Amino acid sequence: MLRTRRSPSRTVHNLDGVWDLQVDSANVGIEESWFAQNLANPRPMPVPASYNDVTTDNELRDHVGWVWYQRLVYAPRLAADDRLFVRFGSATHSARVWVNDTEVAGHVGGYLPFEADITELVSAGERFRLTVAVDNRLSWQTIPPGFVLADALGRDHQHYLHDFYNYAGLHRSVELYTRPAVAVTDVTIVTTIDGTTGVVNYTVEAEGASEVRVRVLDASDDEVASATGARGRIEVPHAQLWAPGDGYLYTLEICADADVYPQPFGIRTVEIKDKKFLINGKEFYFRGYGRHEDNLVRGKGHDDVMMVHDFELMKWQGANSFRTSHYPYAEEVMDFADREGVVVIDETAAVGLNTALWGGGGLMGGVGLPPTFSPGTINDATRDVHQAHIRELIARDKNHPCVAVWSIANEPDSGADGAREYFAPLIQAARDADPTRPVGYVNVGYATPDKERVADLCDLVMLNRYYGWYSENNNLPLAEKNLRDEIDGWIELVPDHPIIFTEYGPDTLGGLRDFHAWPWSEDYQVAFFEAYHRVFDDYPQVVGEQMWNFADFQTNAGIIRVDGNKKGMFTRDRKPKAAAFAVRERWLRLRDEQGS
Numbered sequence: 242m243l244r245t246r247r248s249p250s251r252t253v254h255n256l257d258g259v260w261d262l263q264v265d266s267a268n269v270g271i272e273e274s275w276f277a278q279n280l281a282n283p284r285p286m287p288v289p290a291s292y293n294d295v296t297t298d299n300e301l302r303d304h305v306g307w308v309w310y311q312r313l314v315y316a317p318r319l320a321a322d323d324r325l326f327v328r329f330g331s332a333t334h335s336a337r338v339w340v341n342d343t344e345v346a347g348h349v350g351g352y353l354p355f356e357a358d359i360t361e362l363v364s365a366g367e368r369f370r371l372t373v374a375v376d377n378r379l380s381w382q383t384i385p386p387g388f389v390l391a392d393a394l395g396r397d398h399q400h401y402l403h404d405f406y407n408y409a410g411l412h413r414s415v416e417l418y419t420r421p422a423v424a425v426t427d428v429t430i431v432t433t434i435d436g437t438t439g440v441v442n443y444t445v446e447a448e449g450a451s452e453v454r455v456r457v458l459d460a461s462d463d464e465v466a467s468a469t470g471a472r473g474r475i476e477v478p479h480a481q482l483w484a485p486g487d488g489y490l491y492t493l494e495i496c497a498d499a500d501v502y503p504q505p506f507g508i509r510t511v512e513i514k515d516k517k518f519l520i521n522g523k524e525f526y527f528r529g530y531g532r533h534e535d536n537l538v539r540g541k542g543h544d545d546v547m548m549v550h551d552f553e554l555m556k557w558q559g560a561n562s563f564r565t566s567h568y569p570y571a572e573e574v575m576d577f578a579d580r581e582g583v584v585v586i587d588e589t590a591a592v593g594l595n596t597a598l599w600g601g602g603g604l605m606g607g608v609g610l611p612p613t614f615s616p617g618t619i620n621d622a623t624r625d626v627h628q629a630h631i632r633e634l635i636a637r638d639k640n641h642p643c644v645a646v647w648s649i650a651n652e653p654d655s656g657a658d659g660a661r662e663y664f665a666p667l668i669q670a671a672r673d674a675d676p677t678r679p680v681g682y683v684n685v686g687y688a689t690p691d692k693e694r695v696a697d698l699c700d701l702v703m704l705n706r707y708y709g710w711y712s713e714n715n716n717l718p719l720a721e722k723n724l725r726d727e728i729d730g731w732i733e734l735v736p737d738h739p740i741i742f743t744e745y746g747p748d749t750l751g752g753l754r755d756f757h758a759w760p761w762s763e764d765y766q767v768a769f770f771e772a773y774h775r776v777f778d779d780y781p782q783v784v785g786e787q788m789w790n791f792a793d794f795q796t797n798a799g800i801i802r803v804d805g806n807k808k809g810m811f812t813r814d815r816k817p818k819a820a821a822f823a824v825r826e827r828w829l830r831l832r833d834e835q836g837s
């Protein structure tokens with residue numbers, strides 16, 4: 242889906258601000274047509290934000306089910322033949338939308354945009370009532386999965402199989418936008434490099450347009466090439482490439498009859514060759530983090546201030562990449578990564594397809610669950626939802642030069658019966674949607690090479706490992722040995738696959754120092770990373786290190802989490818722990834040695 246962009250033929254009206262919100266305590270709002278009038282008992286709620294931490298009300302924070310957002314909106318005046326759309330950056334996890342009394346949109350999946358054409362339902366210059374019901378429930382047929390169980394008091398609880406708080410609400414901007422009736426509705430740009438020439442292959446969708454013209458504008462807005470037709474190949478002589486640390490962007494300005502749509506893009510290639518990860522034909526080593534969209538008070542609400550600050554911290558540390566663990570991030574973040582030249586492993590929201598990890602022990606709040614892939618858990622219907630989600634993600638993010646890899650899941654039960662049958666069609670779906678980027682999934686610690694059933698279908702191995710934390714705690718020498726042994730196993734299993742470590746790190750209480758570098762101290766985190774990095778440096782097959790996590794983040798309640806997960810190199814309010822400085826030294830050195 243195209244991002245909203247202003248142009249001579251398009252306007253964008255931002256609807257962010259303080260909306261009305263009402264909790265649907267008994268989940269009866271739809272039956273009772275709450276959309277048909279002003280909410281009876283609303284409270285103020287900022288958009289974008291998670292609603293959970295904004296107030297002091299437990300009922301709202303822990304609510305399972307629907308909440309209702311509402312506001313009045315002036316309908317803008319339209320030029321002749323223009324269409325008016327309402328667009329949501331996301332609604333977590335599912336939503337239904339009404340304009341006055343008419344339902345105009347519904348969407349399932351909490352991290353991707355959706356929109357509706359509302360032209361016929363509103364009158365220019367008059368106000369209409371915009372109502373959005375948002376449901377935070379997860380089931381075995383949602384991505385991510387979860388299940389709701391009532392306790393002995395009859396109160397519903399949402400259980401989920403992932404280690405971050407189930408923040409919900411309108412996390413991203415809500416916009417009205419206008420565009421001509423005949424308009425650009427999609428564009429796909431694929432670039433290659435031929436000597437010093439950038440080759441831009443493009444395909445535009447603009448149903449009903451009698452003429453499509455495109456111009457390539459450089460970063461100074463000067464035209465450097467042009468073409469006509471809905472698809473074509475354009476050569477940009479002496480192209481300035483998009484590269485890690487150098488986010489040079491061109492714009493493909495598309496004119497389809499009266500519509501003008503500017504699509505930024507970068508000229509670059511990504512590929513895996515001879516076990517190396519190449520960007521523009523040059524070896525690339527990933528330095529960075531798994532992250533979360535997570536902040537004080539606003540939860541997962543997008544915030545430009547925090548976004549720019551986080552990128553500043555990443556740059557300060559010498560990072561060149563991150564993974565959108567464990568869901569698609571806001572479009573603003575992807576745009577900014579393009580602009581800053583930060584390389585992204587773009588991940589779906591398929592986290593927690595793993596009852597073995599979450600159902601058993603009890604440490605993570607397990608309640609005893611059936612096998613991961615079974616008719617009553619992750620089944621064919623889940624796979625269909627997962628597949629649709631992969632397609633939606635790639636449709637949204639395909640033109641971002643920052644995106645170097647598709648990660649189609651985090652820590653699924655990849656050694657279990659049914660895993661290969663589940664994943665083979667999904668990996669194929671990702672390849673069909675985008676034949677140009679490597680595809681993989683992120684492997685869980687216990688799905689070691691002897692158990693693994695999916696890795697050979699992928700282009701690379703991505704590993705989350707916690708030797709020295711969840712196992713071999715306080716025994717880094719043994720952790721180091723086991724890590725080496727396991728890498729040897731992967732090299733034997735999939736000798737052509739490069740390996741990226743997508744998670745590794747211990748929980749660390751900011752401010753706790755210890756002469757003996759015990760677990761939970763800042764000193765242990767420093768020693769832990771030193772051990773892992775020593776290992777990585779010995780294996781040319783390892784082409785990246787993304788530690789866990791950029792910053793501390795909120796999780797579900799549980800006996801191994803104290804106000805959240807503390808594996809950040811920065812605290813939740815972005816103060817550096819000792820490891821932030823130690824790793825900075827390494828990453829700046831690697832940056833100098835590796836050139837990006």
Ligand code: GCB
Pocket residue numbers: 403404405567651652705744789806808
């Ligand atoms: C993992 C998960 C991540 C958790 C992390 C941890 O393997 O992918 O979501 O937060 O471990 O800290 O346990």
